[in-house]
Amino acid sequence: MKITLLNPPALSESLPNREGTASFGALSTGFLYPPHTLAVVLATLQQQSIDATMLDALGEGLSLNETIDHLRQDPPELLGVYTSWGTLTPDQTVIRSLRTAFPQTPVIALGTGVRYHADLLLKAGASHVLVGDPELAFAKLVSSPLPDPGSVKSQDMLPDDHNFAGLLRSPAKLPRPAWDEIPWQRYGFLTLFGSRGCDDNCAYCAYVRVQGRSQRLRNAEDVIAEMVWLEQQFGPKRILVRDPVFAAQRTWALQIAEGLIAHRFHTPWECESRPEHFDPSLLKKLARAGCTTIKIGVESGDPDELVRIGRVEDHRHAKTYLGYLREVVHAAKTYGINVRAYVMVGLPGQTMAEINATAAYIRELRPTFFHPRPYIAYPRVILGEGQPETTIETLQRPLREVERDLATEYARQHAPLRRYWRKLLLAIPD
Numbered sequence: 001m002k003i004t005l006l007n008p009p010a011l012s013e014s015l016p017n018r019e020g021t022a023s024f025g026a027l028s029t030g031f032l033y034p035p036h037t038l039a040v041v042l043a044t045l046q047q048q049s050i051d052a053t054m055l056d057a058l059g060e061g062l063s064l065n066e067t068i069d070h071l072r073q074d075p076p077e078l079l080g081v082y083t084s085w086g087t088l089t090p091d092q093t094v095i096r097s098l099r100t101a102f103p104q105t106p107v108i109a110l111g112t113g114v115r116y117h118a119d120l121l122l123k124a125g126a127s128h129v130l131v132g133d134p135e136l137a138f139a140k141l142v143s144s145p146l147p148d149p150g151s152v153k154s155q156d157m158l159p160d161d162h163n164f165a166g167l168l169r170s171p172a173k174l175p176r177p178a179w180d181e182i183p184w185q186r187y188g189f190l191t192l193f194g195s196r197g198c199d200d201n202c203a204y205c206a207y208v209r210v211q212g213r214s215q216r217l218r219n220a221e222d223v224i225a226e227m228v229w230l231e232q233q234f235g236p237k238r239i240l241v242r243d244p245v246f247a248a249q250r251t252w253a254l255q256i257a258e259g260l261i262a263h264r265f266h267t268p269w270e271c272e273s274r275p276e277h278f279d280p281s282l283l284k285k286l287a288r289a290g291c292t293t294i295k296i297g298v299e300s301g302d303p304d305e306l307v308r309i310g311r312v313e314d315h316r317h318a319k320t321y322l323g324y325l326r327e328v329v330h331a332a333k334t335y336g337i338n339v340r341a342y343v344m345v346g347l348p349g350q351t352m353a354e355i356n357a358t359a360a361y362i363r364e365l366r367p368t369f370f371h372p373r374p375y376i377a378y379p380r381v382i383l384g385e386g387q388p389e390t391t392i393e394t395l396q397r398p399l400r401e402v403e404r405d406l407a408t409e410y411a412r413q414h415a416p417l418r419r420y421w422r423k424l425l426l427a428i429p430d
């Protein structure tokens with residue numbers, strides 16, 4: 001059976017970033033992750049000698065009509081369509097169009113977060129929805145006659161590999177993504193997962209809802225080997241390590257850093273974790289291993305709000321948290337690591353006084369980059385519904401000012417360096 005995996009195209013200026021928010025997905029104005037999940041699904045199919053290809057219509061910049069024309073040139077016998085919760089509306093449109101263009105072809109919707117809206121994808125015209133992590137289960141599903149149309153559970157496909165919610169028990173079982181089949185260069189970087197899940201349970205967090213409340217690590221040696229493979233095989237400009245909490249297990253993170261140093265790894269890479277997971281000696285090692293940026297969720301600079309959203313346990317903890325963050329940012333910058341700091345806007349009950357406290361705190365913290373982000377109540381997120389869009393716009397204003405000032409400062413500090421490099425480049429003959 002000839003299978004095509006489809007990363008559907010953008011239907012408007014909002015880009016469907018299906019990998020965003022730990023694969024819950026989001027509509028984006030610019031930033032896109034390469035379709036990591038589909039690349040692993042494809043690698044699993046290849047491992048099992050199943051005839052499969054991928055059409056990354058989003059990465060190729062195809063329109064919906066061009067995507068369908070492309071598929072018609074060599075019609076697949078089965079279509080696997082990548083979908084996500086945050087991109088539901090365009091995904092429904094694409095599935096409706098595929099159903100019309102290929103009325104007899106099974107269309108299987110897949111994606112890490114589809115368990116929250118499988119019925120809507122079936123209504124749109126999907127013949128099946130694979131509920132649960134798809135990386136291993138999709139190959140199992142298509143390697144025998146398809147069941148009757150409807151939802152199919154990853155756990156029923158491979159009960160030893162998935163828990164009751166369909167989450168993969170061990171990411172160590174996954175093959176490396178089939179990046180060579182994807183126009184990954186168009187995304188500007190490659191991605192890697194060293195682990196999934198997080199042992200914490202911040203009340204606003206979508207990551208734990210989609211990846212699970214326990215961090216499952218791959219073997220550090222495998223992670224190092226994959227990083228080196230990415231560098232040698234593909235030579236990306238940078239690598240984004242997408243673990244929700246990369247440095248939560250300090251010994252493991254240290255082992256990866258030391259392994260990369262031993263391999264003289266030189267591709268810039270980035271990772272994310274809670275601020276408390278970093279410390280000066282770990283940051284120093286990460287810097288030597290090529291880590292150029294850490295992402296940290298500050299979330300709020302107001303102690304009461306930090307407690308209310310479940311980031312910290314109590315007021316005392318909030319003070320320690322905000323104090324320690326200063327040390328982490330200072331240490332990271334000392335070792336040449338950029339800090340991307342995030343806060344959330346539009347949290348339930350959030351006041352302008354809390355926003356102003358956060359703005360003042362971030363000004364003092366001086367991360368390299370600052371990103372105020374609207375809070376989105378993803379399914380089953382404990383904190384529940386956030387504030388309306390108009391309120392978010394008002395609340396965002398003071399934070400946007402801080403964002404702009406920090407960006408201006410960054411540009412000013414780096415302008416002499418850019419001028420130096422430009423001079424150097426111009427001095428080199430063609």
Ligand code: SF4
Nearest residue numbers: 198200201202205244
């Ligand atoms: S530490 Fe990060 S990933 Fe873990 S629950 Fe909190 S916000 Fe989510």
